[in-house]
Amino acid sequence: MRLVNLLQVSVALFSVASAESIIPKTFENVQLTQSIDLTGSYLKRSLDITARNIADEPQQVYIVAVDSKAFPNLSILEGQDKSTGRSVLARRIEDAHDDGVEYYQLSLREPVQPGEELNLLVAEAYSGLLSPLPEVGGQDDEQYLVYSGSKYALSPYDTLVSSLKIKIYGTYAEELTIGDDEPEQATVEGSGHILSFGEYKELAPLSSKPFKLRYSNPRPLVRADKLERDIWVSHWGASVSIEETYWLTNIGTRLKDSFSRLDYNKGQSQYNLNVASIRQLRFPLGPNARDAYYTDLVGNVSTSHFRSNGQESILEIAPRYPVFGGWHYNFTVGWSHDLSDFVKDVGNENYLLKIPIIQGPQDISYGEVDVRVILPEGASDIQVVSLFGASTDISNTYSFLDTKGRPTVEFKYNNLIDGHRSGEFFVQYTYTTGDSLRKPLAIALTFASFFTLFLVFDKIDVSIFRKK
């Protein structure tokens, strides 16, 4: 009972924004479970929603609220109908938002009749929301991160029961006090890796309860501030070649003072020391990748392993030096696939390229991502389908022995995570036999004209005195 009182007090204290939402109360959350995954280098949140239609008409949309402070960091928001397992289209509502809240609308495949229940799963990922505390640390110090969020999942509807589950990689977690609020004792499960809070009952719309959790995370926070990904489609070479340039930063605990190789070597034999440095990156490249390489601005880097077979290809690279918190590293990797792996002949000399947006390492977040698709010379009628709000642009690239240049489709993304590996874009283009013959013809003509010129000049006598 005391707990309930406390909850009510805290609701009154912290639910400043919990006035009235502009979203009509068509649903009522029967059960809302918020699961936060803090094991990776960025924040993953999922909501397990059981909601009942309390309106009079059948409902086609369900609205999800996102804290507008976290909104710029929101990388992905996907919905799924739990009962059918099918995905639900999620779209941001641009013109409707309350104070400090942004809304996403999930368009249900089938309307929910009045009084019926709906079972939804919403997955979200935010990059750059986890900050190290302390910000700087020594080489051997453990890394602690702070997550700040709300214990109640934000929702524009009334919530009957809400709970929170947090998963961490390490075993240390501690709730930081905010104001006079006493930290709540969490239930610990899974040998210390899972913390449970709640349940919280009878929550008004948009009520929130801020809290901060400090936890240990012995893994590096890998972020690519920029990624340039070039996809070269070649019909003559029957290959799709990919080259990616990364501007990498470890956004974890900044290394204080200096780096000591001696301590680093000593620590390598121990599990818990200098663990928050990036020592290896693993690229799962899908089946049948080949010809992998790994270079940086000063040449080839010899510390990489590549193995490939019909099921999967793995490229493992080690940076030139262990990348500690606050350090940067950039590099280029490249590999090739067979043309047939990604390009389909859709008839009539039309081709369809379907390729993942990114194929980079796991557990990484991206800032700016530029993907360029360089189609073969002469490709025309280019049609593009892209997801995740990319801006597209078509330009021209000149490369080996081009006369006309290759049409280049550029996609600009922002704020991606490795979860986007499953996302793909489509480029359809026309490439005729005539286009494919352009290059050999051009080369042949150039050589022919050289020989002709040589023949002509060979016949001309430029000597002043006639030879005998």
Added chain:
Amino acid sequence: MALVTGFQKSDRQLIDNALLLLKVSTLILVAGAAISSRLFSVIRFESIIHEFDPWFNYRATKYLTENGFYKFLNWFDDRTWYPLGRVTGGTLYPGLMVTSNVIHTVLRWFSLPIDIRNICVMLAPAFSGLTAYVTYLFTTEMKNETAGLLAAIFMGIAPGYISRSVAGSYDNEAIAITLLMVTFYFWIKALKLGSALWGGLTALSYFYMVAAWGGYVFITNMIPLHVFVLLLMGRYHSRIYVAYSSWYAIGTLASMQIPFVGFLPIRSSDHMSALGVFGLLQLVAFSDWIRSQVPSKQFKNLIIVAVLSILAISFAGLIGLTSAGVIAPWTGRFYSLWDTNYAKIHIPIIASVSEHQPTAWPSFFFDNFMLIWLFPVGVYLCLRELADEHVFIIVYGVLASYFAGVMVRLMLTLTPIVCVAAGIAVSSLLDVYAEFAIVESDEAVESTVNKGGDVLEEIDVTSSGTSTPGVSSEEGSIFKTLLSSNNTIKPLLAKAVVLISFTSYLFLFVKHCTWVTSNAYSSPSVVLASNLPDGSQFLIDDFREAYYWLRMNTPEDAKIMSWWDYGYQIGGMADRTTLVDNNTWNNTHIATVGKAMSSSEEVAYPILRQHDVDYILVIFGGVIGFSGDDINKFLWMVRIAEGIWPEEVKERDFFTASNQYRVDHEATPTMRESMMYKMSYYRFTDAFGGRDGHDRVRGQNIPASMAPELTTIEEAFTSENWIVRIYKVKDLDNVGRDFPKAIKFDKGQTSKKKRSQTELRL
């Protein structure tokens, strides 16, 4: 002779065509061999720029491709020689960079977007193929095509030239040797034909050479010397006059267009011989004309008076102008050519470069193998022949032999003439011993030709028949008669013995060249290779690791202090500002760095602060056994610093009482207090668990009890095998303490504590 006349005309044409085909394919194969034998490092490591100087050339080339030619010429580089900067555009030979840039532009035009780095890496091998071809042309002028082809083969794979032209060795010499041979070839052509056109071409290639390499002075003195010797031999001819005058006039004017050269051709002593011979040639031509006008008796008197007075006047003028400062006196580098100890005493910075050391005798054999004993034979044969062009070989041979003995790097200029002379020698030998046509019947020869036997033999057999332009068939026959005065009675066995032994020599030569190239000259020295116990290769990439760390994790305007050897690499790979680099134009600045390295922390810190140094980089090989590290170079730093501050830095202080250079427990206090020692061995003994650390380069033990401690700088980065160690210079203390006090405070050994201890004792 009998061979050719025996055929019908169509047969002869067929043979000519076959010969041409053979010749062209041989030359292509030679060029192919020359290029491919230089690719060891690319195959073994990667397409990477080697060593030190090439990194600057590469950086300059990148600047040129990015900013265009005019900006390149006006390039003031504020990222080197901090805080002085360097007028780079005006103090380099732009030929190499412009060549790469032109190739790059042409390839771009053909839509071949080849990376400028790959062009730079492959430039030297490509030009070496060209060198082989030019050597062929040059030697053909001297003797015949057989000698030419042989010389081309020798030139293609001689280690003496490969040492400076492997893939990745992107240095001025890469194209300069080609240009040297081109210029000499044109010169010989001009001299033989008395043609102003060939003279002009000589001047053009000379201009290119001036643009490419400081060694152009060799040509500037070589050609006048040749002419001078010819004049002394009484061989004046209008051909010489035309060739020399057209070369000198055009070449000198053209060479003055290079900013770095400027007015040197008329103001420096190095160039005076060319000017002098030019004047002398005018006088000789004039007197030659007078002789045709006046009777010989009067002419004799006239010439004696005139020559004496003109000599006196010009000599006095030279001395006067030199002392007045109009003509620059000889440079230090030039003096060191005559006195090998000169540099060691007066300019330690030149002596500190290993390639400026006098050559050891074995390296002549190492770099040229059997060519070194064929070389005198070739020169002797030329001496017997002694046409104008053969004088050139003799003069060149004598001069280059001397220079190669004085400085290791000048082996490079000797190699071409060694190859040419050896080509002449071997071909003369083959002329005699592979000439089966004379002893055997015509049918036998026909059958060998038709069978298509040994390439060398075949060309040789027929080249005696087809006289090449410029080489009369009589000349060829003189070479032949030299060795084969009684060839009719020479038994076949002797020929077989000589031919077989020489074939095996040639085999050995190729084997030696490949071995030397593979083992001695194909290491990029940026990446080191070592073998693991199981035989697999293991790459030590510490340099790039550390440079890349600097590039990624230090502020873009950070100033890095290191010994000058690494300046170009830091500029190229780490892209950071350096204090001194391999350009070594300012001895005092280098001495300042040397002083900072060899002084104690208290002395060095103000120097570091004054020069805004953020990081110090030292090379330390003690952990892995890399012998080219800074402790081994340390004495040069001390010597160069001592040259400027003899009171403050003394070489003697770094030697023990028994005159040994030691780093172990016997090391002198000065040594142990020096920045270099401290930075090298900082925390070295900790890696041995607190016991004495073993330095694997010097084989000495570093005592753990005397482990160095740093107060004014702190370790910032150490590479995987400890080869590169980077230290950060501490900022001034926030509350104005000196560093030892601040460190004591941080460690908790404050003076307050001490007092309380004493109180307790009381």
